Amino acid sequence: MMPPLAIVLAGRSNTAKRSDILTRVARKFGERGQPVFVFESPRHAASEGINRRLEQALPGIARSTGQALSWPRLAAWYAVKTALACASPHRLDFLMAALLPPWLIASWELQRFIESLPHARVVVVTHSAGGVAATRIAAHPHVQAIASFGYPFRHPERRREAYRTRHLRAVVKPMVVIQGRGDAYGGDPAQFGRFLGPTCSIVSLECDHEYHGLDDGAFARAWEAIDHVHDLACQKESQAPRLDCATSVSGQTC
Template identity: 30%
Template sequence: MPISHFFARPGIGPVRHLGSPDADTLLIVMGRNNYRQASSMIDRIIGVIHDRGIPVCWLETRTTRTFKLLDHRFEALAGPQVRALRRRWPALGWIIERLIKSMILLTRPDRWDYAVRPRKRAHVVAARDLRGYLDRLPARRIWCLAHSAGGIVTSLAGADPRITRLVCFGYPFRHPSQDEDPARTDHLTRLDTPFLIIQGDRDPYGTAVDAGRYALSGTIRILPVPGGHDYADLPGQDEAAVLSAILAFLDLTPDMAAGASAAPARGVAVGG
C-alpha cells in the first residue's frame, strides 16, 4: 500500500449553502477552528448579505472536519461518562478524553496528518485547498467572510484574482498562549486584495491597537469594536455600524431596517 494512502486528504468542503453556488458572485464563509463557538451576530450579517441577492456557501477546513470527527466519535463512545469523571477529577477526565481521541485517530489513517503536520502548515494547505475548490465554481467574483483562523486561510488564498474582497471577525494575530508566529501575519504585508478586519477591543488574539505592531498592507482596514473573540452579540448601534461598514465594503446598498430584523442565516446542509 503506498504511503500516500495514509495521507489522502478530502480537503476543504461545503457544509451548507444559501442560494445557488453557480452565481456570478458568491460569498464564501469560513469559520473558526473551534466550531462550537458560533456567532449569532455574524450569522445575522450573513443573512443580510444573502437578502441582497448574494448566494452563500459555508466551507470547513480539513482541521475543523477532523475536530468534528473526533468529537462525534468520542461522544458516541464515552462522552457522558468522561464528562461525569471530569466533574469530580478534571485533570484525569481531560487525560482520558485525549487518550480516547488519540485511539480514534489511530483508526483513521486518512487523518494522521492532523497529528503530524504543524498547525501553521495546516493553514497553508487549507488555503491551497480553498483555491482548488474555487476552480470547481463558475463564480467570477468571490467574497470571503471569515472568523478567527478562517481569516488566516482566506487571506493566504487572497492573491487569487477571483477573490475580490476579504472580511474577517477577530483575525488571530497571535495566539494568547503561544509565541509570535510570523506564519499568521507575514503574508498580510503583501496582500493586494481589500481586507476588512473587525477586531474586538478585548480580543485575546489581538486588538485593533495590537494590529498596529504589524506591517500590514495598505489594502487592510481595521474596524475596532467592543468585545472579545466570540463576536456573539454587540450592542444594537455597534452591530448596525459593523453591518453598514461591511455592506459598504462589499458595495451593497445599506438597509439598516432589514439588518435589524434579519434572522440568522441557516442554509441548506450539504452531505452527511
C-alpha cells in the same frame, strides 16, 4: 451581467465556540439573494464522526464520560481512532495534519473548499483564526476581497508567532479588519496596524473577541465596511466606475 460574487464564511478554529457575528453577516447577504457558503474542514468533520462512533462502540474509553482517562485507555482510544482515520477517505488529510502546522493545513483546506465552489469569484468573511487562513491565500485568483472580524494578531498567552502577521503586508486585495477594542488577540490599531498592507482598512468597535451582543449601530458600521470591500471587489473585476457596484447597498448585487 456577471454572476454575483459568492460569500465564503470561515469561522473559528475552535468549532465548539460559535461565530454569531458571521451568522448575522450571512443573513444580510442572504436577504439580497447573494450566495453564501460556510467553510467546514472535511477533516474535522470526519474526526468528529470518528469520535461519535468510538463513543457509541467503546463507551468505556470514550472521552464523553468526562473522566480523565488512564494511560492504557488513552492509548487504546488513540490506537482505535488512528486505525479508523487510516481507513477513512480523508486519510491523506489526517496524515498531512499530523505532519504540518495547523495554520498551514487550515489555509490549504480553505483553498480547496473555495476551488470546489461553482463560483470563481468570492469574498471571504472570517472570524478569528479564519482570518489567518484567508489572508494566507489572498493571492488566489478566486479570492476578490477579505473582511476579517477579530483577526488574531497575537495569542494572549503566548509569545509573538510570526505566522499570524508576517504575510499580511503582502495582501494587496481589498480588505478590512473589524476589531473589538477589548479584543485580547489585538485590539489597539496603534499596535497591530503596522502589520497590515496598504489596501487594508480598520474598523474599531466597542466589543471583545466574541462580538456577542453587538448593538445594531455597531453592526451597521461593520456591515458598511464589509459592503465597501465587496463593492471594491466588484469594481476591480468589472473595471467599471464604483457607482455601478454601489447599487448593491440597495439590495442589488454586481
